[in-house]
Amino acid sequence: MKVLLIGNGAREHCIAEALTRSGRVKLATYAKAKNPGIFALSEEYQLGSYTDFRSILNFAKKVKPDFAFIGPDDPIADGVADLLLELEIHSVAPLKTVARLESSKSFTRDLVQKYKIPGNPRFKVFFDPVGIKEFLQELGGNYVVKADGLMGGKGVQISGEHLATLEDGEAYAKKCIEKFGRVVVEEKLIGQEFSLMSFVDGKHVVDMPPVQDHKRAFVGDKGANTGGMGSYSDANHLLPFLEKRDLEEAHLITEKVADALFRETGILFKGIMYGGFMVTANGVRLIEYNARFGDPEVMNVLPILKTDFVEVCEAILGGNLNRVKIEFENKATVCKYIVPEGYPENPRAGEKIEIEPSTLNPQPSTLRMYYASVDQRDDGLYLSSSRAIAFVGIADTLDIAEKIAEQACGNVKGLVFHREDIGTAALIEKRVRMMREFRR
Ligand code: AMP
Numbered sequence: 001m002k003v004l005l006i007g008n009g010a011r012e013h014c015i016a017e018a019l020t021r022s023g024r025v026k027l028a029t030y031a032k033a034k035n036p037g038i039f040a041l042s043e044e045y046q047l048g049s050y051t052d053f054r055s056i057l058n059f060a061k062k063v064k065p066d067f068a069f070i071g072p073d074d075p076i077a078d079g080v081a082d083l084l085l086e087l088e089i090h091s092v093a094p095l096k097t098v099a100r101l102e103s104s105k106s107f108t109r110d111l112v113q114k115y116k117i118p119g120n121p122r123f124k125v126f127f128d129p130v131g132i133k134e135f136l137q138e139l140g141g142n143y144v145v146k147a148d149g150l151m152g153g154k155g156v157q158i159s160g161e162h163l164a165t166l167e168d169g170e171a172y173a174k175k176c177i178e179k180f181g182r183v184v185v186e187e188k189l190i191g192q193e194f195s196l197m198s199f200v201d202g203k204h205v206v207d208m209p210p211v212q213d214h215k216r217a218f219v220g221d222k223g224a225n226t227g228g229m230g231s232y233s234d235a236n237h238l239l240p241f242l243e244k245r246d247l248e249e250a251h252l253i254t255e256k257v258a259d260a261l262f263r264e265t266g267i268l269f270k271g272i273m274y275g276g277f278m279v280t281a282n283g284v285r286l287i288e289y290n291a292r293f294g295d296p297e298v299m300n301v302l303p304i305l306k307t308d309f310v311e312v313c314e315a316i317l318g319g320n321l322n323r324v325k326i327e328f329e330n331k332a333t334v335c336k337y338i339v340p341e342g343y344p345e346n347p348r349a350g351e352k353i354e355i356e357p358s359t360l361n362p363q364p365s366t367l368r369m370y371y372a373s374v375d376q377r378d379d380g381l382y383l384s385s386s387r388a389i390a391f392v393g394i395a396d397t398l399d400i401a402e403k404i405a406e407q408a409c410g411n412v413k414g415l416v417f418h419r420e421d422i423g424t425a426a427l428i429e430k431r432v433r434m435m436r437e438f439r440r
């Protein structure tokens with residue numbers, strides 16, 4: 001069968017690997033840039049912009065895929081799944097109406113409130129500046145201001161981090177209203193974040209193992225927010241600071257939100273619901289939903305998926321996820337991204353990197369390598385301005401998985417860095433201690 005894949009990051013390299021692993025899929029990829037890993041797995045590879053709908057349609061007409069898989073958030077939010085449906089091509093990705101789950105933070109907060117689903121922090125949506133300052137005061141100066149549209153992960157500003165005073169908070173909220181016509185202001189939650197991604201066919205929700213991402217650029221969670229520097233998941237499909245009931249709470253929220261989405265819009269959400277949750281002293285809270293796989297989180301889960309991924313995709317489209325036994329290996333995984341020096345603010349693009357040959361062709365049961373943004377030229381690999389390559393260590397314990405990923409990162413030479421602390425016992429212990437204090 002043929003699958004049309006849209007996207008060209010490490011996330012999509014990992015999706016491409018999972019789709020082709022079964023041996024029954026021929027991949028045709030539509031991408032903004034050439035990803036050497038996806039290119040090698042694809043029969044056809046078309047370069048084009050995600051906003052060029054005519055180009056996407058032409059490629060889809062030529063390929064005639066059995067289904068499509070859309071990786072990134074922007075084409076999903078723009079309605080590429082709706083576009084492909086005009087050709088009767090179904091996508092493992094939601095239609096635009098239900099993709100608002102990610103593209104509009106106010107839509108999701110309002111939906112959760114309207115259907116009396118637990119998980120929302122205190123929040124208000126403002127359409128004009130009247131009352132913003134009072135609400136910030138009401139929240140005791142601990143607040144978060146969220147732009148209500150896709151901002152490439154840069155739309156959220158937090159008191160004490162980006163916003164020093166109430167005036168700063170109010171000013172940013174006003175800017176958001178000018179840009180998107182409204183703004184979400186909410187209580188600042190304190191706790192540990194985790195990602196719970198679920199396969200969703202509109203009616204059934206099947207969770208993947210939970211993952212913890214690391215957004216800050218530098219060791220010790222210092223520096224600017226990035227697209228994600230790395231992530232880990234544990235062999236028991238929990239996280240060291242999570243309890244089973246936390247996961248059950250998060251699952252219930254996703255199940256109820258999937259149902260509410262259908263009741264609200266009449267459209268079944270078919271794809272990946274990725275909940276960003278926080279365990280707090282008062283239980284699990286919802287930070288946000290994404291309508292796609294997480295990057296890097298997908299690299300923690302698809303490599304250990306035992307079930308044929310194509311079968312999972314078919315069940316998502318067929319609405320019968322309940323009939324497929326979806327299993328993951330009991331392995332710990334640690335993913336680390338190699339990024340250019342200066343990333344994310346002043347990345348040194350265009351520099352050559354060298355990877356030791358043994359690392360380039362790893363043993364897939366213990367190490368995976370996924371290309372993100374690199375330029376493969378005749379004489380080797382060159383950096384672009386974003387994340388370059390991800391390595392995933394896979395082992396029985398976090399400790400060993402971390403060492404495998406770390407060693408692979410050490411085998412990349414050039415003007416790059418990575419976070420040595422992701423997945424280490426020291427960093428994880430810090431999080432466990434924090435949660436222990438909280439839960440008392
Ligand atoms: P988002 O763009 O919604 O993923 O938000 C980016 C980051 O902001 C999240 O990963 C959290 O670390 C943080 N964040 C968002 N909402 C809240 C909140 N209500 N309280 C504390 N932190 C938050």
Ligand code: GLY
Pocket residue numbers: 213227228290293294295296297
């Ligand atoms: N892990 C962050 C994201 O995929 O949005």
